[in-house]
Amino acid sequence: QVQLVDSGGGLVQAGDSLRVSCVISGRTFRIYAMAWFRQAPGKEREFVASISWSGSSTYYADSVKGRFTISRDNAKNTVYLQMNSLKPEDTAVYYCAAGPSATMRGADRYDYWGQGTQVTVSS
DSSP: OEEEEEEOOEEEETTOOEEEEEEEEESGGGOOEEEEEEEOTTSOOEEEEEEETTSOOEEEOTTTTTTEEEEEETTTTEEEEEEOSOOGGGOEEEEEEEESOTTOOOGGGOOEEOOOEEEEEEO
16 A cells, blocks of 8 residues: 655745655555646646656656756655746646656556645736
8 A cells, every 4th residue: 555645735926936745655665756747627637747766867748847846855755846937827736646667657657646735826
């Protein structure tokens, strides 16, 4: 059993920064990669970023590249998403996910999910 708990969302203004976190518990040795997805109202869940188990490889959606940074602290079983220069279009519920490979961008490739944390960016 693996549990993921997201936190850190909130209401910010355009241009601000925010960091969301995800703590993993349970049988973590089975997890190889972590990712962040987001889902805005009326839209499908979309890939944001992913990171390999070692942290040596990261991948980003074009829409966030250069503004967002994914990182992980395996000693704390935690993955982070640092979001800078936030835009109103970044408004969504952000979900962390765990799965076998950081190269995967499809939501169906990830086995475990957090409950989501709301990020709202006002203009």
